[in-house]
Amino acid sequence: xxxxxxxRKSRSAEDNMxxxxxxxxxxxxxxxxxxxxxxxxxxxxxxxxxxxxxxxxERKVTLQLTEKNKLFFNxxxxxxxxxxxxxxxxxTNEVSVSLQADSRIKAVDLDKILTVLRARKIAxxxxxxxxxxxx
Amino acid sequence: MISSxxxxxxxxxxxLTALIDVVFILLLFFMLxxxxxxxxxxxxxxxxxxxxxxxxxxxxxxxxxxGVMSIYSKPDISLTETNISSxxxxxxxxxxxxxxxxxxxxxxxxxxxxxxxxxxNLSLGSSLPAAAKQP
Numbered sequence: 001x002x003x004x005x006x007x008r009k010s011r012s013a014e015d016n017m018x019x020x021x022x023x024x025x026x027x028x029x030x031x032x033x034x035x036x037x038x039x040x041x042x043x044x045x046x047x048x049x050x051x052x053x054x055x056x057x058e059r060k061v062t063l064q065l066t067e068k069n070k071l072f073f074n075x076x077x078x079x080x081x082x083x084x085x086x087x088x089x090x091x092t093n094e095v096s097v098s099l100q101a102d103s104r105i106k107a108v109d110l111d112k113i114l115t116v117l118r119a120r121k122i123a124x125x126x127x128x129x130x131x132x133x134x135x
Numbered sequence: 136m137i138s139s140x141x142x143x144x145x146x147x148x149x150x151l152t153a154l155i156d157v158v159f160i161l162l163l164f165f166m167l168x169x170x171x172x173x174x175x176x177x178x179x180x181x182x183x184x185x186x187x188x189x190x191x192x193x194x195x196x197x198x199x200x201x202g203v204m205s206i207y208s209k210p211d212i213s214l215t216e217t218n219i220s221s222x223x224x225x226x227x228x229x230x231x232x233x234x235x236x237x238x239x240x241x242x243x244x245x246x247x248x249x250x251x252x253x254x255x256n257l258s259l260g261s262s263l264p265a266a267a268k269q270p
Contacts, residue, residue, distance in 0.1 A: 021155055028162045035169020048243040053175030098176065101239050107262035108235035110242070114181045114259070123181050129243060131173040 042066060048103035049132040059098040059126060060090070067102040069109055083116050098126040177243060180258035182230065194229040194254075198245050199266055200236045207232060210266070219252055228256035236265040 044066040063083075064072035071078055073086045087095060097117060101110055117125060195207035196214065204214040206222055214222055223229060231249070233242050242259065249257055 017151060017155065021151065021158070024155070024158050024162055028158060028165065031162065031165035031169055035165055035171060036173070037168050037170075047174070048240040050175065050177060050243055050247050052247060053177050056174050056176045099179070103238065103240035103243075105239050106235060107233040107237045107239070107242060110239055111235075111262040114179075115261070118181055125179045125181060126176040127179045127243065129175055129177050131175055 042072065042100065044068070044070070045100055045102045046104065047100065047128050047130040050129040051132050053129050053131065054126075056098070056128065057126070059096040060092070061087070061095055061097045062100065063097060063113060064100045065102060065105060065109070065113060067104045069105065071113070080112055080116065083113075084120070087120055095120070095122060096124075096126075097122055098128060100128040177246065179246075182258050182260065192227065193256075194223045194227055195260070196223070196229055196231050196249070197263065198231055198233040198237055198242065200234055200241075202241055202245070204245065216252060219254070223254060225253065225255060228258065229254050230258050230260040232260045232263050234265045235262040237262070 042064045045064060046067070062074055064075075066072075071080055071083070073083060076086075078086055099113070101113075114125070117123075197205050197207045197210060199205070205212055206214065209222075212218075212222070229249070231242070231246060233245075246257060246259070
């Protein structure tokens with residue numbers, strides 16, 4: 001009777017880990033394919049949402065404007081009055097600008113930045129937006 | 136003696152622990168650095184003050200905080216999908232003038248809405264003082 005019961009092999013610790021490794025590998029592949037490695041965005045900024053848009057192209061200057069009207073020039077906090085000095089410090093005159101503005105800021109605050117850019121003859125600004133998901 | 140020389144060495148099983156360590160580190164890296172929100176860009180054209188607008192006098196579209204649009208000279212008549220083609224000369228460039236209390240999300244949504252309605256040469260103008268009476 002005892003002969004009918006299968007002999008149970010003792011499994012080593014590594015054998016027990018194989019299902020876990022499989023899952024970890026699957027997770028790794030998922031994050032590698034589905035994720036998008038991006039530079040760290042200012043956590044205070046909630047980008048406006050749009051349905052359509054053009055792919056982001058890296059610009060020479062990235063301005064960030066938070067809801068509390070804190071302004072960052074390529075990640076460095078600046079005052080609005082000092083933006084011109086920052087532009088002057090750049091080694092080129094042809095400057096392309098992208099703007100990460102919080103969706104909650106008012107037009108009057110956005111206008112202050114655009115006025116400075118207009119004065120520097122920069123008429124085209126790429127505004128960062130986030131793709132609107134299905135509702 | 137000779138036979139002992141040719142005896143293959145017993146294969147040492149490859150330890151999985153080192154592999155798991157590396158895979159875990161890769162997994163952590165991709166989990167922390169990847170982002171699933173898709174960024175895109177919207178080109179904001181902001182006309183320069185001394186720029187001559189080609190194509191004649193532009194259509195000035197006012198945007199109120201409530202999301203209502205109107206022709207600047209006729210603030211009482213709201214622009215809708217049905218009457219926009221009759222109210223706007225589509226051969227001329229159009230400039231959106233948001234009230235100062237309009238937020239960026241509404242500006243971006245309106246620009247997107249107008250471009251979907253085939254309003255050509257659309258740009259963003261300076262903000263206007265907030266209307267005392269919202270339509």
